[in-house]
Amino acid sequence: MSPRTLYDMLIDGHTVARLDDRSGPGAEVLLYIDRTVLNEYTSPQAFSGLREAGRRVWRPQAALGVVDHVNPTAPDRNAEMPDAGGANQVRYFAENCRDFGIELFDVLHPLQGIEHVVAPELGFILPGMVVGAGDSHTTTYGALGALGFGIGTSDIEHYLATSTLRYRRMRTMRVTLDGTLAPGVTAKDVVMALIRRIGASGATGYAVEFAGPGIAALSVEGRMTICNMAVEGGARGVIMAPDQAVFDYLAGKPRAPKGAAWDAAVRHWSTLRSDPDAVFDREIRLDAAEIEPLVTWGISPDQAAPVGGHVPDPEAEPDANRRRDMARALAYMDLTPGTALETVGIQRAFIGSCTNARLSDLREAAGILRGRRIAAGVRGMVVPGSSSVRRAAEAEGLDRVFIEAGFEWRQSGCSLCLAMNDDVLAPGERCASSTNRNFEGRQGAGGRTHLMSPAMVAAAAVAGHLVDVRRLAREH
Amino acid sequence: MQAFTTVAGPAAPLPAANVDTDVIMPKQFLKGIDRSGLSRGTFHDLRFDAQGAPRPDFVLNRPEWAETRFLVVGPNFGCGSSREHAVWGLMQLGIRAIIGTTFAGIFADNAANNGLLLIGVDLAEVATLADLAADPQRNRLAIDLPAQSILAGDLRVPFEIPPSRKDALIRGLDAIGTTLDQAATIRAFEDRYHAAQPWLAQ
Numbered sequence: 001m002s003p004r005t006l007y008d009m010l011i012d013g014h015t016v017a018r019l020d021d022r023s024g025p026g027a028e029v030l031l032y033i034d035r036t037v038l039n040e041y042t043s044p045q046a047f048s049g050l051r052e053a054g055r056r057v058w059r060p061q062a063a064l065g066v067v068d069h070v071n072p073t074a075p076d077r078n079a080e081m082p083d084a085g086g087a088n089q090v091r092y093f094a095e096n097c098r099d100f101g102i103e104l105f106d107v108l109h110p111l112q113g114i115e116h117v118v119a120p121e122l123g124f125i126l127p128g129m130v131v132g133a134g135d136s137h138t139t140t141y142g143a144l145g146a147l148g149f150g151i152g153t154s155d156i157e158h159y160l161a162t163s164t165l166r167y168r169r170m171r172t173m174r175v176t177l178d179g180t181l182a183p184g185v186t187a188k189d190v191v192m193a194l195i196r197r198i199g200a201s202g203a204t205g206y207a208v209e210f211a212g213p214g215i216a217a218l219s220v221e222g223r224m225t226i227c228n229m230a231v232e233g234g235a236r237g238v239i240m241a242p243d244q245a246v247f248d249y250l251a252g253k254p255r256a257p258k259g260a261a262w263d264a265a266v267r268h269w270s271t272l273r274s275d276p277d278a279v280f281d282r283e284i285r286l287d288a289a290e291i292e293p294l295v296t297w298g299i300s301p302d303q304a305a306p307v308g309g310h311v312p313d314p315e316a317e318p319d320a321n322r323r324r325d326m327a328r329a330l331a332y333m334d335l336t337p338g339t340a341l342e343t344v345g346i347q348r349a350f351i352g353s354c355t356n357a358r359l360s361d362l363r364e365a366a367g368i369l370r371g372r373r374i375a376a377g378v379r380g381m382v383v384p385g386s387s388s389v390r391r392a393a394e395a396e397g398l399d400r401v402f403i404e405a406g407f408e409w410r411q412s413g414c415s416l417c418l419a420m421n422d423d424v425l426a427p428g429e430r431c432a433s434s435t436n437r438n439f440e441g442r443q444g445a446g447g448r449t450h451l452m453s454p455a456m457v458a459a460a461a462v463a464g465h466l467v468d469v470r471r472l473a474r475e476h
Numbered sequence: 477m478q479a480f481t482t483v484a485g486p487a488a489p490l491p492a493a494n495v496d497t498d499v500i501m502p503k504q505f506l507k508g509i510d511r512s513g514l515s516r517g518t519f520h521d522l523r524f525d526a527q528g529a530p531r532p533d534f535v536l537n538r539p540e541w542a543e544t545r546f547l548v549v550g551p552n553f554g555c556g557s558s559r560e561h562a563v564w565g566l567m568q569l570g571i572r573a574i575i576g577t578t579f580a581g582i583f584a585d586n587a588a589n590n591g592l593l594l595i596g597v598d599l600a601e602v603a604t605l606a607d608l609a610a611d612p613q614r615n616r617l618a619i620d621l622p623a624q625s626i627l628a629g630d631l632r633v634p635f636e637i638p639p640s641r642k643d644a645l646i647r648g649l650d651a652i653g654t655t656l657d658q659a660a661t662i663r664a665f666e667d668r669y670h671a672a673q674p675w676l677a678q
């Protein structure tokens with residue numbers, strides 16, 4: 001057989017039937033999907049479709065329901081939703097999970113959290129799986145050696161009824177990270193650097209494999225940050241070859257295999273890697289040593305710059321379309337070309353989201369905040385990625401660090417990442433945010449989002465403006 | 477899903493790059509449990525001001541584009557969240573096809589699943605069609621899917637589409653029903669697959 005990429009192996013191994021006579025990119029296959037995770041806002045119409053057609057869920061035990069998008073994150077938790085629409089979604093979700101036999105972590109469940117944080121920490125996602133789920137950041141699972149990609153509601157319904165998707169093969173891209181990250185530079189900066197380089201649609205039509213010594217050196221949680229946010233570069237599926245760090249991460253997780261089954265699984269998982277001479281349709285190399293802490297200045301995740309840099313000048317952009325988009329972004333962000341990014345003041349600081357609210361993220365942010373106070377006029381919020389992360393952070397006293405620094409220590413959920421609950425920016429408010437999307441109005445109509453790593457958010461909160469985290473780290 | 481053969485009507489230009497699904501369907505319209513009522517939400521913040529009044533300068537609010545059936549868009553249209561509400565809302569607003577250079581992946585699949593035709597052509601052709609769409613005298617197009625052509629006056633722009641997607645659009649197929657015709661094949665695959673990797677079978 002000709003050499004294959006890991007992506008090819010997983011697609012070949014999950015192909016139930018070919019749907020046309022093509023092969024390679026664009027070929028359509030009926031693809032077996034191992035697992036899905038459901039949330040309350042993209043699933044209701046899928047369940048309604050099943051109900052109307054009198055269809056059952058093919059394999060209910062392969063699905064997990066988690067309430068995360070609409071619930072409040074106030075420190076005192078109850079089952080009240082902030083509005084009637086959200087309450088209705090949560091109620092219908094519970095009804096659907098019950099009627100179709102799907103396990104549900106509702107808002108008061110001790111394992112509730114953001115779906116992409118909850119599923120890995122449960123051991124629900126394993127290497128070699130193909131996971132399609134109704135949220136674009138399903139790419140997160142690439143870090144575990146599972147091919148993850150987001151799907152819409154019609155495809156959720158298709159999956160639930162058949163355990164398969166009608167799937168078109170992607171082209172393949174490999175992103176190799178060479179070298180070592182400098183102190184103060186994180187996985188978030190790696191993925192932001194990639195998106196800045198290839199653009200917000202640079203990986204559209206591609207399944208992306210991350211590889212190289214720079215990736216191997218990262219923790220599994222750091223790898224999740226990269227896989228998660230790669231979708232902002234257009235990646236339509238993300239994978240990393242599973243290694244010992246992944247096996248160590250999964251060992252002992254509640255839903256991971258045990259005993260002899262674990263040994264057999266690890267033997268199989270150890271074979272999951274691209275053939276050495278496999279050919280990718282596109283190759284990108286990044287040098288970790290050249291990556292600096294980045295912040296976004298615009299309204300698309302590729303509109304980013306090193307924090308020590310300046311707001312760019314649209315007039316210097318030769319392409320007319322890009323010039324117009326840049327000007328529009330600066331108008332929305334209320335930024336003037338040439339302004340030093342480190343002088344841009346903030347009113348809000350948000351540490352949360354499926355990109356950056358795992359325990360390691362909270363540790364990094366707390367490391368900056370220990371013994372410091374956030375600046376007057378800044379409101380800071382920490383929303384742990386899951387209730388389990390919250391408990392683990394409390395067990396090591398991180399909650400005290402955040403609270404003493406002046407941050408609100410909240411319950412888990414998507415929260416200000418997309419502001420579908422009552423956590424919203426007021427018009428014109430500027431937020432340093434550890435999230436993944438700086439779209440217009442994403443965090444609230446008229447709100448202005450600057451994406452960065454969680455440690456950079458902590459540093460900005462202390463300074464009251466965007467700042468290079470390495471300045472604060474040096475003072476410590 | 478809605479079948480598509482030949483559709484004619486006005487086109488409107490939306491040239492910005494990276495028009496994301498938060499812009500196409502803002503979060504306050506995602507609180508339903510059915511597909512209804514999404515036409516008001518489509519491009520809400522572009523179409524309406526803070527008081528809810530139509531913004532007279534936005535193209536879809538101008539009388540010459542009242543019956544718009546097609547959008548001519550910038551690159552990477554539909555990026556961001558997987559929300560299918562964006563596609564449902566566009567269709568409820570009367571949009572039947574979108575012409576651009578590139579579309580985001582999940583959005584493209586969602587469009588295909590609902591009968592919203594996405595047409596990818598090259599940058600020069602998009603620019604030509606955007607100029608026509610911007611001109612109220614010449615903004616009417618026809619799209620002939622069986623012939624894979626965009627027609628505007630004397631202009632004919634051919635486009636590519638995978639044969640299976642074209643066939644499904646023309647016939648308005650129910651994908652789930654079609655897949656369930658292969659239930660025995662799925663079952664046999666699943667048995668083999670779980671026998672080989674028993675830790676996945678629980």
Ligand code: SF4
Pocket residue numbers: 068069114115116135137353354355413414417418436
């Ligand atoms: S945290 Fe944000 S990006 Fe992640 S699932 Fe929730 S809304 Fe989506």
